[in-house]
Amino acid sequence: MIEFEHVAFKYPQAEEEAIKNINITINDGEWVAILGHNGSGKSTLAKLTNGLLMPTEGSISVNGLELTEEHLWKIRRIVGMVFQNPENQFVGTTVLDDVAFGLENLGISRENMQRRIIDSLDTVGMSEYKLHEPFRLSGGQKQRVAIASVLAIMPEIMIFDEATTMLDPVGRRELIRLIQDLHKSSDLTFLSITHDMNEAILADRIIVLNDGELWFEGKPSSLLEKSDELEKVGLLPPLITDLTDKLRKNGVNITTQPLNYEELVKQLWILHSKM
Amino acid sequence: MNSLIIGQYVPKESIIHQLDSRLKISIVFIYVIILFAAETSLNYLLFFILSILCMSLTQIKLSFIIKGLKPVWFLIVITFVLHIILTREGDIWFDIFGFPVYKEAIIKGFEIALRFFLLILMTTLLTLTTSPIAITDAVEELLSPLKKVNVPVHELALTMSISLRFIPTLIQEVDKISKAQASRGLDFRTGKMKDRVQAIIPLILPLFISAFKRAEELAFAMEARGYRGGEGRTKYRELRFKNADYIAGLSFILFLVGFIITR
Ligand SMILES: Nc1ncnc2c1ncn2[C@@H]1O[C@H](COP(=O)(O)OP(=O)(O)O)[C@@H](O)[C@H]1O
Ligand SMILES: [Mg+2]
Numbered sequence: 001m002i003e004f005e006h007v008a009f010k011y012p013q014a015e016e017e018a019i020k021n022i023n024i025t026i027n028d029g030e031w032v033a034i035l036g037h038n039g040s041g042k043s044t045l046a047k048l049t050n051g052l053l054m055p056t057e058g059s060i061s062v063n064g065l066e067l068t069e070e071h072l073w074k075i076r077r078i079v080g081m082v083f084q085n086p087e088n089q090f091v092g093t094t095v096l097d098d099v100a101f102g103l104e105n106l107g108i109s110r111e112n113m114q115r116r117i118i119d120s121l122d123t124v125g126m127s128e129y130k131l132h133e134p135f136r137l138s139g140g141q142k143q144r145v146a147i148a149s150v151l152a153i154m155p156e157i158m159i160f161d162e163a164t165t166m167l168d169p170v171g172r173r174e175l176i177r178l179i180q181d182l183h184k185s186s187d188l189t190f191l192s193i194t195h196d197m198n199e200a201i202l203a204d205r206i207i208v209l210n211d212g213e214l215w216f217e218g219k220p221s222s223l224l225e226k227s228d229e230l231e232k233v234g235l236l237p238p239l240i241t242d243l244t245d246k247l248r249k250n251g252v253n254i255t256t257q258p259l260n261y262e263e264l265v266k267q268l269w270i271l272h273s274k275m
Numbered sequence: 276m277n278s279l280i281i282g283q284y285v286p287k288e289s290i291i292h293q294l295d296s297r298l299k300i301s302i303v304f305i306y307v308i309i310l311f312a313a314e315t316s317l318n319y320l321l322f323f324i325l326s327i328l329c330m331s332l333t334q335i336k337l338s339f340i341i342k343g344l345k346p347v348w349f350l351i352v353i354t355f356v357l358h359i360i361l362t363r364e365g366d367i368w369f370d371i372f373g374f375p376v377y378k379e380a381i382i383k384g385f386e387i388a389l390r391f392f393l394l395i396l397m398t399t400l401l402t403l404t405t406s407p408i409a410i411t412d413a414v415e416e417l418l419s420p421l422k423k424v425n426v427p428v429h430e431l432a433l434t435m436s437i438s439l440r441f442i443p444t445l446i447q448e449v450d451k452i453s454k455a456q457a458s459r460g461l462d463f464r465t466g467k468m469k470d471r472v473q474a475i476i477p478l479i480l481p482l483f484i485s486a487f488k489r490a491e492e493l494a495f496a497m498e499a500r501g502y503r504g505g506e507g508r509t510k511y512r513e514l515r516f517k518n519a520d521y522i523a524g525l526s527f528i529l530f531l532v533g534f535i536i537t538r
Contacts, residue, residue: 052498071505075502076499077501080499082501088488089492089496091437091493091496091497093407093436097512101500102501104509105500105501105502105508107509110511110513111510113511134440135444149500150500153501
């Protein structure tokens, strides 16, 4: 569980706070998406969660441990993080070495390490690349390795800070599928950061940040209800709401906001059978 | 530039490749030092035999090594010739166009050229058969006693391995930036030296900016994965002596004994 209480953060040279009086709670096993335009404070929020940055005001706790120097390393064991740029989080000279890096830091024995590395590479489907150097991998493959590196540490919470943003459409779709599968097959808590609505509506709950403030918190369906206000906070409505809006304008009477195409098709069938 | 093989690694599965990198580095280190203590021709013969033996065991083609050392051949010949020209004492052996050649000069020149050749050959064999990361690991282990006097051995080794990891990335980046700048009409391959140097700046500057950004992000990523210095860290890569290593070590000791006897 992650708890933010009246958290604010200001970068040393900045004039304005990047995060302003944020109160949020993220429950165990939940998948929460954090949305917001560029510079809205999403990455700052992520870095506050595992103590890469320390709040200037308020308090943060993870699994009941307050974020302080004392608990810093315990918290980093609980919270794993995948960053945006595939290149700049690859530490090892090969895939194996990269996954090993986090385990080495934790002082895990060699036998244990080997098992965990193989298991986590299997989970993300990268075992056959274990001897590859990073320059022989695509961006999507590097991100998979980054996920494996985090899984190997066996965290309870995983944060994806725009992990799909720099990938090509195919790599992106595959990575999103992997993240969805991971969430289904494990009881990990997910915090996924994105500026893509289509990605965010896959989550259980959405938090929208705007200029460091909490602008929305709730179910994906209720965010879609506010789709006409999204532009104000620099977000584009997802394709599904766009399509629904256009259908409504053309006189199709869709009552509840569909979250995906399946739901939309179902409603259209219901309407069709009523006609 | 690609033809020079000094410092390159050629992945193969030969006996020499599989030897423990600590052993290889130690052997080459000792080899280089005592090479300068060689005196008799039997000494040199021993060195020569050892080097050729190692070279043939690497499974790397002889022609590849000879070609790769081309620029070095040139230096070796120059050394030899200079020695003959500059040595002006001892017995005159013969004349070329009225230019006296001394016997001492030939022998000394040959000795130095051979020494130079053996030195380059052996160190090149080391890098040809040992991956950069294995060298890094070995250096870390061999220097670990220095930790006691507060030399940051672990940090140096990690820096080295991260640099190795990022070299291809930065080369790709240089390529990308130079193409981008060239498409804006920047020309740093032709023209006056001064202009060319000035044209390099738009190349170097973006590279530095991006390298610093990478370094910052990498530092965050490392910390997020629990990196807190060398203390309490375990190592995944394991260096362990195998039978072949003991045999190689023993053989080298035999070589040393032979060297002392023939000296
Ligand atoms: N290292 C930094 N120093 C100063 N200001 C920063 C730094 N990093 C980010 N900021 C500022 O903090 C704000 C939030 O940034 P960030 O959390 O990276 O946003 P996001 O991830 O949503 O794009 C932005 O206004 C940004 O300019
Ligand atoms: Mg960001």
